[in-house]
């Protein structure tokens with residue numbers, strides 16, 4: 001945009017620009033959306049909204065940490081799933097992100113444990129196995145209570161690469177390694193799957 005008066009490029013006041021830049025840090029949010037969000041804040045947030053928003057940002061950074069056992073995000077040292085003695089400790093379902101745990105928990109169809117990798121292997125982004133919670137998983141699997149590892153990474157290239165890597169590492173062990181697949185579309189992101197699709201994906205898991 002150019003100023004009608006002086007024909008110099010128009011700039012937002014610095015505070016607005018800073019907010020736009022902050023919103024642009026979110027995945028999938030481009031300049032236009034960030035501008036919309038920023039102006040929404042300017043026009044529609046009152047003091048209480050602003051304080052609540054700042055406080056929620058501050059609180060998640062202060063209170064939320066990965067579970068020491070499985071990497072699932074929690075506000076305690078050990079997450080509720082790991083603490084729950086009624087869960088089937090023979091099974092560990094491996095997901096990319098904490099939000100995938102939430103999605104699968106909502107289906108009420110899985111009673112085992114989880115392990116959150118915190119991402120997937122992606123050489124083009126410089127993310128290798130050493131950048132993920134893989135070492136922690138292998139350490140955990142030394143406990144013989146665990147008998148099955150269910151690979152539930154997304155059906156994307158990165159998810160498949162990660163599944164293949166884990167399969168290769170776990171091949172030599174006595175663990176049963178399975179991969180969910182059935183019903184999920186290629187490139188499917190677990191977080192977007194509906195309950196029935198996830199149920200079928202879990203039920204139809206196959207030995208890797």
Ligand SMILES: [Zn+2]
Nearest residue numbers: 067070079082
């Ligand atoms: Zn946990």
